[in-house]
Amino acid sequence: xxxxxxxxxxxxxxxxxxxxxxxxxLPHVLPPRAYHAPEIAERERATVLxxxxxxxxxxxxxxxxxxxxTVELLGVPLIxxxxxxxxxxxxxxxAHRHCxxxxxxxGESSRLRCPYHGWEYDAAGxxxxxxxxxxxxPLEQGEFRLREHRxxxxxxxVFVSLADDGIxxxxxxxxxxxxVSERFGPDWSPFLRFAPEYAANWKVPVExxxxxxxxxxxxxxxxxxxxxxxxxxxxxxxxxxxFTVNLPFSPHxxxxxxxxxxxxxxxxxxxxAPRGEYSQHHAFPNLLFxxxxxxxxxxxxxxxxxxxxxxxxxxxxxxxxxxxxWQRFVAQAWGQLAAQITKRILQEDLRMFGEIQRGxxxxxxxxxxxxxxxxxxxxxAYVDRRLNLSQGVMESxxxxxxxxxxxHD
Ligand code: FES
Ligand SMILES: [Fe+2]
Numbered sequence: 449x450x451x452x453x454x455x456x457x458x459x460x461x462x463x464x465x466x467x468x469x470x471x472x473x474l475p476h477v478l479p480p481r482a483y484h485a486p487e488i489a490e491r492e493r494a495t496v497l498x499x500x501x502x503x504x505x506x507x508x509x510x511x512x513x514x515x516x517x518t519v520e521l522l523g524v525p526l527i528x529x530x531x532x533x534x535x536x537x538x539x540x541x542x543a544h545r546h547c548x549x550x551x552x553x554x555g556e557s558s559r560l561r562c563p564y565h566g567w568e569y570d571a572a573g574x575x576x577x578x579x580x581x582x583x584x585x586p587l588e589q590g591e592f593r594l595r596e597h598r599x600x601x602x603x604x605x606v607f608v609s610l611a612d613d614g615i616x617x618x619x620x621x622x623x624x625x626x627x628v629s630e631r632f633g634p635d636w637s638p639f640l641r642f643a644p645e646y647a648a649n650w651k652v653p654v655e656x657x658x659x660x661x662x663x664x665x666x667x668x669x670x671x672x673x674x675x676x677x678x679x680x681x682x683x684x685x686x687x688x689x690x691f692t693v694n695l696p697f698s699p700h701x702x703x704x705x706x707x708x709x710x711x712x713x714x715x716x717x718x719x720x721a722p723r724g725e726y727s728q729h730h731a732f733p734n735l736l737f738x739x740x741x742x743x744x745x746x747x748x749x750x751x752x753x754x755x756x757x758x759x760x761x762x763x764x765x766x767x768x769x770x771x772x773x774w775q776r777f778v779a780q781a782w783g784q785l786a787a788q789i790t791k792r793i794l795q796e797d798l799r800m801f802g803e804i805q806r807g808x809x810x811x812x813x814x815x816x817x818x819x820x821x822x823x824x825x826x827x828x829a830y831v832d833r834r835l836n837l838s839q840g841v842m843e844s845x846x847x848x849x850x851x852x853x854x855x856h857d
Contacts, residue, residue: 449680452682453577453797459690467677467678467682468538468820468822469681469684469822470825471819472819474530474816474817474818474819474821475816475825476816476817477825478651478832478837479814480811480815481650482651482831483648483808484649484755484806486589486767488835488852489754490621492751492831492835495834495836496733496834497733497734497750497751499611500611500733501600501609501735502573502607502609502749503605503735503762504519504521504528504608505519505606505762506604506605506606507601507604507606508604508638509529509554510528510530510606510638512528512556512723514531515554515555516550516554518551518552518554521608522610522750522751524610525657526538526597526608527539528606530609531571535599535601536572536599537574537596537598537599538573538594538595539595542564542567542815543567543593543594544562544567544575545684547563549561549562549594550563565579567596573593573596573770574590574592575593578592589772594851597612598611598614599644600617602633603628603630603631603632603633603636604632604636605632605746605762614803618770619686620731621735622685622688622731623688624729624737627729627739628737632762633746635767635769637764637767637783638762639764639783639784640791641760641766642760642761642791642794643761644758644759644760644794644798645752646684646749646756646757646758647760647801648804648805648808649751649755649756649804651827651831653733653749653759655824656801658728658827659820660674660680660820661821662797662800663698666796667796667799670703670704670789670792670793670796672700674820675693675697675698679771682823683823684826685826687736688729690729690730691827692726692728693727694725695724695740697726698707707789708724712741717767717775718779719771720766722741725740726739730827732827733827733831738766742766742782743764743765743786744764745764746762746763748760752798752801755805755809761790763786763790765779765782765783765786765787766779766783767783804846
């Protein structure tokens with residue numbers, strides 16, 4: 449299989465009016481069945497997704513001791529809790545007879561107490577109060593505890609990894625670590641939390657965010673046209689890709705032009721010199737970030753089955769916390785407006801996902817990627833390497849051939 453194009457690959461043109469790196473169309477690396485076959489989805493959980501870091505919320509949502517939220521990551525239900533000032537993630541299943549510790553999506557409680565028989569756990573997840581303990585003799589102190597997983601933060605974003613010995617969050621974020629830390633730092637506040645259910649394999653929403661080719665067809669009113677090759681810059685790496693364009697994103701959209709002018713004015717009122725740039729970043733496999741001068745967005749997508757997925761979108765805007773009351777008011781109003789616009793654009797994309805999924809499940813085609821879709825090629829090649837799918841596909845075709853031959857014999 450051919451490798452993803454990288455910046456110094458031979459055959460890559462010098463940037464002039466051509467800003468993509470690929471000089472010809474690219475193969476659609478993953479076959480349609482990689483988007484719906486249950487056995488591939490299962491392998492993907494283990495080899496592509498399990499050792500990654502997954503966004504679960506913000507520090508603000510867990511700012512006081514006892515505050516918690518519950519999430520499900522790759523079929524594992526978790527409680528993420530502020531335990532005496534430290535964020536910890538426990539599997540939401542009691543060590544006695546497996547009852548969920550809580551069914552609430554978020555809340556605040558002084559104790560971690562199982563509702564079934566009343567076992568109580570301390571800040572470290574150790575069962576410290578067991579009613580009628582003589583029933584459980586011999587019983588050693590600290591013998592029963594909740595299963596714990598790693599938690600890490602970057603800026604105000606909180607992530608959980610299910611892999612005890614996987615990579616560090618900074619390692620997965622790679623070149624993004626310092627940008628994310630700053631752009632979700634104390635000068636930024638959350639304005640949008642959106643957890644959409646997608647009627648498609650998790651790779652469909654991820655791939656959708658890696659190209660602007662769909663923009664004229666899917667966002668005719670909001671963006672109208674994509675920025676085109678001459679204004680786009682791609683970075684393609686082994687675990688990471690990005691796209692940058694000077695704003696406005698679409699030269700033909702009145703809404704976009706108005707948005708950029710107003711955002712530039714707003715930033716100058718807040719004492720920030722606008723760079724006038726939009727960048728979109730993908731830390732493989734499923735962490736997506738977008739930045740303008742006034743908006744920072746993180747989007748993570750995880751499978752809920754082979755053919756469905758769930759996103760978590762957190763959008764932050766500048767908070768002008770050191771500014772005058774009117775500056776804070778303007779920043780607040782802008783954050784709310786930007787959140788509404790983002791939600792509208794996401795919903796325009798979301799409507800496509802079910803159609804793409806139905807097509808994938810019946811498609812007789814191999815598919816093909818345009819040069820503008822080279823970031824998908826890099827992502828698909830990464831997934832393919834992790835899954836060793838080309839090998840898997842060959843093995844299953846051989847197994848099919850043998851089965852057919854056996855039937856004919
Ligand atoms: S199942 Fe939790 S206390 Fe019994
Ligand atoms: Fe889109």
